[in-house]
Amino acid sequence: MLNVKLVAVDDTPAGLELLSEALQQEGLSIFVSTDPEEGLELIYREHPQIVLLDLVMPKMSGLQILEKIVDFDPAIDVILMTAHYTTETAVQAIQKGASDYLNKPVSIPALRGRVEKLLADARRRQRALELDRELLDTCRFEGMIGRSPLMWDLYARIRRVAQHYRSALITGPTGTGKDLVAKALHNLSPVASGRFVTCNCSAVVETLFESELFGYVKGAFTGATADKMGLVEFAHGGTLFLDEIGDMPLTTQAKLLRVLQNQEITRVGSVTPRKIDVRVIAATNRDVQEMISQKQFREDLYYRLAMVELSTPSLAARREDLPLLEKFFLERFSEQFNKEILGITRRAQIQLARHSWPGNVRELENALGHACMMTMGDMIDIEDLPLSIRRSDGLKAVEVSPVSEESFDSVFSFDSHEKELLAEALEKAGGNQSEAARILRISRDRMRYKMAKHNLR
Ligand SMILES: Nc1ncnc2c1ncn2[C@@H]1O[C@H](COP(=O)(O)OP(=O)(O)OP(=O)(O)O)[C@@H](O)[C@H]1O
Numbered sequence: 001m002l003n004v005k006l007v008a009v010d011d012t013p014a015g016l017e018l019l020s021e022a023l024q025q026e027g028l029s030i031f032v033s034t035d036p037e038e039g040l041e042l043i044y045r046e047h048p049q050i051v052l053l054d055l056v057m058p059k060m061s062g063l064q065i066l067e068k069i070v071d072f073d074p075a076i077d078v079i080l081m082t083a084h085y086t087t088e089t090a091v092q093a094i095q096k097g098a099s100d101y102l103n104k105p106v107s108i109p110a111l112r113g114r115v116e117k118l119l120a121d122a123r124r125r126q127r128a129l130e131l132d133r134e135l136l137d138t139c140r141f142e143g144m145i146g147r148s149p150l151m152w153d154l155y156a157r158i159r160r161v162a163q164h165y166r167s168a169l170i171t172g173p174t175g176t177g178k179d180l181v182a183k184a185l186h187n188l189s190p191v192a193s194g195r196f197v198t199c200n201c202s203a204v205v206e207t208l209f210e211s212e213l214f215g216y217v218k219g220a221f222t223g224a225t226a227d228k229m230g231l232v233e234f235a236h237g238g239t240l241f242l243d244e245i246g247d248m249p250l251t252t253q254a255k256l257l258r259v260l261q262n263q264e265i266t267r268v269g270s271v272t273p274r275k276i277d278v279r280v281i282a283a284t285n286r287d288v289q290e291m292i293s294q295k296q297f298r299e300d301l302y303y304r305l306a307m308v309e310l311s312t313p314s315l316a317a318r319r320e321d322l323p324l325l326e327k328f329f330l331e332r333f334s335e336q337f338n339k340e341i342l343g344i345t346r347r348a349q350i351q352l353a354r355h356s357w358p359g360n361v362r363e364l365e366n367a368l369g370h371a372c373m374m375t376m377g378d379m380i381d382i383e384d385l386p387l388s389i390r391r392s393d394g395l396k397a398v399e400v401s402p403v404s405e406e407s408f409d410s411v412f413s414f415d416s417h418e419k420e421l422l423a424e425a426l427e428k429a430g431g432n433q434s435e436a437a438r439i440l441r442i443s444r445d446r447m448r449y450k451m452a453k454h455n456l457r
């Protein structure tokens with residue numbers, strides 16, 4: 001069963017003892033402190049799901065601690081206890097992020113009831129995480145992730161045409177997985193064991209296009225010192241992937257059309273055609289119709305390729321896939337960076353949901369890669385996200401900490417030398433925690449959390 005942690009902070013030892021005895025049960029670990037500051041350290045270190053807080057204590061009030069807890073992790077459930085209950089303070093506390101407010105002396109059955117509810121809640125969330133895990137496994141298709149109707153439709157089309165296509169055109173905005181679709185088509189085709197050869201048309205110099213694609217014979221031009229095979233021939237028995245086909249010159253387009261029609265090529269400088277058997281997949285993020293009307297793309301080639309046309313939807317059109325994609329990339333990056341990243345805070349998730357994603361899945365992948373590299377905790381939070389996303393529309397409602405892009409490099413090495421860096425910053429700051437946090441460009445609470453983690457004073 002899921003183990004839930006509870007921290008209780010109250011300056012009267014007798015009250016604490018009573019509480020922990022009353023709440024004792026299997027699956028619940030209880031930590032107590034009679035000192036507010038020590039209690040806060042305990043919260044940073046144990047990262048409990050539930051906190052019981054006395055509202056009135058010397059040194060620091062329950063409300064002050066509450067603010068710090070909400071800053072540390074807004075998902076923690078905080079129950080405030082007070083002998084001086086008023087509706088105003090209760091409302092104020094709940095506005096600040098408390099989940100509940102109890103009268104002192106605390107009625108044990110009432111407290112038990114509240115804690116039971118929170119426990120059930122924590123277990124439900126745990127179950128939801130497990131379901132997410134299953135969902136992620138279910139919604140994978142040939143390296144693609146998505147559970148939206150648009151993605152299921154894409155998967156179905158790929159599955160259907162993969163057995164039969166000779167040529168295909170994949171269109172869609174940048175970063176939407178056109179490369180993945182091309183590979184999926186190949187992997188599910190009868191020539192899956194053949195080669196998958198990619199030609200990135202935007203990277204080929206115009207004058208070299210034809211010799212690159214069709215090869216040449218010795219003496220065809222200066223520098224042609226021996227016969228050379230082109231990519232089309234190399235892909236014989238497999239698939240040729242023409243990426244960014246919108247960048248292919250018109251003359252080459254005409255020759256490509258002939259290859260598709262006749263299934264034969266002629267090397268540059270030769271007159272003898274060679275029979276080839278190749279499937280061709282082309283991809284572009286440009287508006288092909290527009291290019292045709294501008295006479296930049298041959299209409300006949302388009303119709304030949306587009307006998308099978310698949311289009312990849314923008315991320316904005318399938319926002320329901322965001323949580324799944326977030327989970328997928330988080331898992332991948334935490335493995336890649338060898339960090340234990342458990343998830344993403346609710347407020348960071350909300351910020352991701354607000355963004356418009358002009359760069360689609362690639363942008364999301366980069367943003368989460370950045371976040372996983374930056375983060376010093378086990379949850380991705382707003383301050384870990386790239387500036388472009390933190391500044392995204394509607395950000396006003398969310399507080400942003402002053403982490404800047406320049407700190408990226410310095411933070412890159414943070415993880416492995418975390419303790420040394422913390423100690424160094426503290427020394428530089430003359431022991432002043434806020435100053436050290438500023439040097440490291442992290443929030444003060446995160447600094448304290450990190451110090452507790454590494455037993456630094
Ligand atoms: N549905 C998806 N699930 C998981 N990862 C995806 C998905 N779509 C795209 N990606 C990832 O996003 C990145 C960009 O995808 P890809 O290179 O296929 O984009 P593209 O459509 O070819 O873009 P461009 O037009 O700029 O070439 C890749 O790292 C890819 O693995």
Ligand SMILES: [Mg+2]
Nearest residue numbers: 178179243283
């Ligand atoms: Mg691409």
